[in-house]
Amino acid sequence: MRDSLAAHGDDGYHVGHYDLELDYKVGPNRLAARAKISAIATRPLTEIRLDFAGFKVGGLTVDGHRARFARRGTKLVVIPPRPLGAGAQFTVEVRYTGNPRPISGHWGDIGWDELTDGALVASQPIGAPSWFPCNDRPADKASYRVTVTTSSAYTVLVTGEEVSRRSRASTTTWVFERREPTATYLMSVQIGRYVELDLPSPVRQRLAVPARLAAAAGHDFGRQPEMMALFERRFGPYPFGEYVAVVTGDELDDPIEAQGMAIFGANHVDGRRGAERLLAHELAHQWFGNSLTVADWRHIWLNEGFATYAEWLWSEESGGPAAAELAVEAARRIDGLPGEVRIGDPGAAHLFDVRVYQRGALTLQALRERVGDETFFALLRSWAHEHRHSGVTTLEFVAHAERYAGAALGGFFAHWLENRA
Numbered sequence: 001m002r003d004s005l006a007a008h009g010d011d012g013y014h015v016g017h018y019d020l021e022l023d024y025k026v027g028p029n030r031l032a033a034r035a036k037i038s039a040i041a042t043r044p045l046t047e048i049r050l051d052f053a054g055f056k057v058g059g060l061t062v063d064g065h066r067a068r069f070a071r072r073g074t075k076l077v078v079i080p081p082r083p084l085g086a087g088a089q090f091t092v093e094v095r096y097t098g099n100p101r102p103i104s105g106h107w108g109d110i111g112w113d114e115l116t117d118g119a120l121v122a123s124q125p126i127g128a129p130s131w132f133p134c135n136d137r138p139a140d141k142a143s144y145r146v147t148v149t150t151s152s153a154y155t156v157l158v159t160g161e162e163v164s165r166r167s168r169a170s171t172t173t174w175v176f177e178r179r180e181p182t183a184t185y186l187m188s189v190q191i192g193r194y195v196e197l198d199l200p201s202p203v204r205q206r207l208a209v210p211a212r213l214a215a216a217a218g219h220d221f222g223r224q225p226e227m228m229a230l231f232e233r234r235f236g237p238y239p240f241g242e243y244v245a246v247v248t249g250d251e252l253d254d255p256i257e258a259q260g261m262a263i264f265g266a267n268h269v270d271g272r273r274g275a276e277r278l279l280a281h282e283l284a285h286q287w288f289g290n291s292l293t294v295a296d297w298r299h300i301w302l303n304e305g306f307a308t309y310a311e312w313l314w315s316e317e318s319g320g321p322a323a324a325e326l327a328v329e330a331a332r333r334i335d336g337l338p339g340e341v342r343i344g345d346p347g348a349a350h351l352f353d354v355r356v357y358q359r360g361a362l363t364l365q366a367l368r369e370r371v372g373d374e375t376f377f378a379l380l381r382s383w384a385h386e387h388r389h390s391g392v393t394t395l396e397f398v399a400h401a402e403r404y405a406g407a408a409l410g411g412f413f414a415h416w417l418e419n420r421a
Helices: 004-006 213-221 224-235 276-284 302-319 322-335 356-371 373-386 395-406 409-417
Strands: 013-025 029-039 048-051 058-060 068-071 077-081 089-098 104-107 107-115 118-122 141-153 153-157 161-168 171-182 189-192 195-199 202-207 242-247 256-258 261-263 292-294 391-392
Touching: 048 058, 048 213, 058 077, 107 189, 107 261, 118 256, 141 153, 141 189, 153 171, 195 213, 195 356, 202 213, 224 256, 224 276, 224 302, 242 276, 256 292, 261 276, 292 302, 302 322, 302 395, 322 356, 356 373, 356 395, 356 409, 395 409
Parallel strands: 013 141, 202 242, 242 261, 292 391
Antiparallel strands: 013 029, 029 089, 048 077, 058 089, 068 077, 104 107, 107 118, 118 189, 141 171, 153 189, 161 171, 195 202, 256 261
């Protein structure tokens, strides 16, 4: 992928686990932290390049030994005491302090961001280095342990299972573990004055929301358990232990996906379910985007086209227009938009172009019409099952669809994904 995306990540090593300790003061937006990164070299390394921006590094070790380091743009370049051979396991520990702020890009400000009263993390696609040193490429999925200490007046939610919570004086320390392999951009921290509501569902679902919005949000999210049931039927079992929806007290331009979590703004709650399609979209990302994560950003239609198509499936299920009707509307809506976008590789500037979403969904509707409902939904379920918690590419999906269709589909997908919309 071109532009600013190309500068992120390094395929010279694979991270197996991140252990993050964050001490955050809300008022001054001040973070003091330690990151311990356990990894394995995939080729000989004389330096370890981490994506990291905007903090003062107070100490750095490799395997317990002090190591030299340098800053090169948004890279923290670590020089290990001795070169690492291919297959070598190593641990980098970084202590750092500063005022976290988002990273600017084609898509606005991405990463750790202050709220009016609290903080949120919105890292897609390159915001993770705004709060911890990492190998920021979607294919390098790892497990996490995240410890957050902040004022006891705030609720902390992190993408992972809460394993402990302890309070002392005026602060509370929260510990979360994310055991499933997770891309850096899908890790999130939410800090705010929230009340929590449980949504009745076989899969545990929680809603964290400012008290003033609790009644309206309870109504607006009330059909989310039905969405979960539909998507489990169409895509297979929910891939994580729970699903947490957070509503911030501030307005947000768009909802934010994270692993096992989605974040909405106060403007997405109106007491009339006016943003329900967005709830469906973000929930569907738990299968397509989070469990199945694109190997690199060229394949983003496998995230956004699938989640958009899930909106159409929810419309069918809930008594709205059928997917075929919505496809006609979508085609009309994107037809004639200025410029051209290649859906199968949109480039950094067009990563979140509406055509990636809509034409991606149109591709799936066309495939459904070509192979029939039984085959189409069988291939979706097996796609989610066979690639659970791994990285995926368009070529893999084409091969998968061909296996179920019993026919070559290269020309079909070239028409939808390679021709410029």
